[in-house]
């Protein structure tokens with residue numbers, strides 16, 4: 001559904017000189033520098049995938065979304081989505097996609113969402129009974145009925161965001177882009193929007209791409225994650241692999257029935273590259289670096305050798321992992 005190849009976007013930005021003299025010189029000759037907002041980005045997406053594009057501020061996510069939605073023209077590279085080249089066939093292309101920008105509204109401020117929906121229906125020519133049925137479903141599932149006839153300016157952020165999502169889907173697109181859809185929302189509204197998106201993906205096989213700073217969005221919605229850093233793609237894969245790669249592994253705490261020295265566990269686990277430490281006479285902690293492969297072995301070996309009364313498994317949270325990615329130096333990230 002989405003094919004992106006060697007995509008680049010450069011911006012030429014004016015470099016203001018310092019001081020009054022500099023400002024005066026700027027009037028006659030300006031200095032520019034080029035910023036590579038997106039640098040050699042390639043990925044493909046199958047129909048029905050739901051995935052997240054993440055990265056710290058300035059990584060190039062918004063620029064990427066703007067190119068994918070046809071708002072910006074790439075400096076170089078190719079994008080083909082649904083058979084369209086977004087920036088070339090904009091009019092036809094936008095009929096096949098839905099877009100929600102968390103920071104910007106597509107609803108008419110002084111009208112009610114319902115009036116905006118009607119206008120959008122006639123723009124997209126989805127006036128028939130099918131279109132009505134679909135809109136009824138959106139209103140019901142997003143639970144916006146109680147306020148859908150009030151002016152948008154009187155709605156809370158959470159109410160407005162749910163209406164924004166409905167507006168972006170009026171024409172039942174095959175592909176939905178969401179740029180920071182849950183920013184500033186409370187936990188309950190976030191949950192409602194996530195549930196709705198999950199359901200949409202499952203029942204309609206809609207392809208959904210979201211950018212987010214909220215790691216819990218990814219946990220709740222996406223199997224696949226693309227991580228951008230300084231315009232480049234530094235990771236494209238499963239969330240579970242991301243955890244494996246950048247996580248601190250899994251820490252397992254074994255509560256023993258009898259006093260057990262950590263050394264005994266060390267002997268039992270042999271060459272396994274686990275960090276073993278004694279918490280107290282009865283409790284031993286084992287840090288398992290590559291949890292997917294090693295964890296089952298560590299658990300079964302310890303449980304079958306010792307009398308264990310309790311086991312606690314503590315995985316690194318995705319939040320910690322994303323923090324790790326942003327904090328490690330570029331040398332480490334280069335291995336991704």
Ligand SMILES: Nc1ncnc2c1ncn2[C@@H]1O[C@H](COP(=O)(O)OP(=O)(O)OP(=O)(O)O)[C@@H](O)[C@H]1O
Pocket residue numbers: 011012013035036037055056057058059060061062063064
């Ligand atoms: N219109 C523009 N003109 C000049 N530079 C721009 C423009 N848009 C983006 N940039 C620059 O491109 C880089 C990537 O910006 P972008 O907004 O795509 O990042 P982002 O990952 O979406 O960040 P954020 O999480 O803060 O929204 C930044 O260095 C930014 O300053």
